[in-house]
Amino acid sequence: MLIHRKWIAFAAVTLLLTACTDQNTATSDEKEPAEEQAVSKEEQETEEVKKEEAAKEEAEAEEKPEEVAAADPQYRINSANWSAQPITDASEKVVLVTIDDAPDKHAMEMAETLKSQNVPAIFFVNGHFLDTDEEKQQLKKIHEMGFAIGNHTNSHPNLRDLTEEQQTDEILQLNETIEQIIGEKPKFFRAPHGANTDFSKQLVQDQGMVLMNWTYGYDWEQQYQNAQSLTNIMINTEFLNNGANLLMHDREWTSEALPDIIQGLKDKGYGFVDPEAIEGI
Numbered sequence: 001m002l003i004h005r006k007w008i009a010f011a012a013v014t015l016l017l018t019a020c021t022d023q024n025t026a027t028s029d030e031k032e033p034a035e036e037q038a039v040s041k042e043e044q045e046t047e048e049v050k051k052e053e054a055a056k057e058e059a060e061a062e063e064k065p066e067e068v069a070a071a072d073p074q075y076r077i078n079s080a081n082w083s084a085q086p087i088t089d090a091s092e093k094v095v096l097v098t099i100d101d102a103p104d105k106h107a108m109e110m111a112e113t114l115k116s117q118n119v120p121a122i123f124f125v126n127g128h129f130l131d132t133d134e135e136k137q138q139l140k141k142i143h144e145m146g147f148a149i150g151n152h153t154n155s156h157p158n159l160r161d162l163t164e165e166q167q168t169d170e171i172l173q174l175n176e177t178i179e180q181i182i183g184e185k186p187k188f189f190r191a192p193h194g195a196n197t198d199f200s201k202q203l204v205q206d207q208g209m210v211l212m213n214w215t216y217g218y219d220w221e222q223q224y225q226n227a228q229s230l231t232n233i234m235i236n237t238e239f240l241n242n243g244a245n246l247l248m249h250d251r252e253w254t255s256e257a258l259p260d261i262i263q264g265l266k267d268k269g270y271g272f273v274d275p276e277a278i279e280g281i
């Protein structure tokens with residue numbers, strides 16, 4: 001995460017510099033700040049005007065960091081179909097990659113595949129995959145590689161079968177576990193089986209997490225539990241549309257199919273949503 005944070009800081013500085021440059025360019029017909037000062041002396045501008053300019057500059061300087069922060073979100077999860085919709089002029093032709101039931105046996109390999117293809121993703125994790133030090137290290141590594149971590153409940157129950165207290169435990173315990181490992185709470189939540197309750201939806205919102213189900217996924221169906229069939233359906237399904245939220249799992253056949261799935265999506269002209277660019281609550 002350190003690396004990632006550094007990158008964000010670098011990007012923020014770059015944006016800031018770009019913003020400054022743009023501003024300079026936009027006002028280049030007028031005067032550069034140094035020149036302005038010199039000329040203003042010659043012209044003997046009143047103190048009042050100078051003060052006004054100084055106040056304006058100060059206000060602009062204060063605005064800039066906020067502009068950088070506010071410029072980050074580019075997509076919003078549409079709760080009608082769970083797709084990622086641009087809220088800026090960001091590309092519409094994108095998909096969101098999500099990997100559930102992690103980190104089990106294949107999450108690291110899947111993270112490496114995605115990283116090598118420069119594809120961001122959300123890993124939705126479960127508490128029962130975070131019992132051992134090795135599993136915790138895997139989560140930490142996946143996070144440090146730049147992937148977003150989502151809450152998929154502590155023990156993968158159907159929330160509709162649980163009391164409100166049990167639902168609370170399932171969600172909050174895992175938030176704590178994740179925070180202990182990666183140093184921050186997860187931004188995203190996905191219910192096992194996509195089975196949300198009114199109570200869990202409210203709880204997730206109160207926790208400031210973005211809730212999502214998915215648009216399509218196939219790797220749990222018997223006929224797609226091999227790399228070839230899975231690759232074929234993932235890139236040729238009629239449900240592949242702009243903003244589609246793709247559900248895959250930490251499974252052997254999915255891990256094996258992942259390079260070809262990503263390549264197939266790229267060949268069809270799709271880009272990939274960066275979870276960091278998804279609007280928060």
Ligand SMILES: [Zn+2]
Binds near residue numbers: 193
């Ligand atoms: Zn699951």
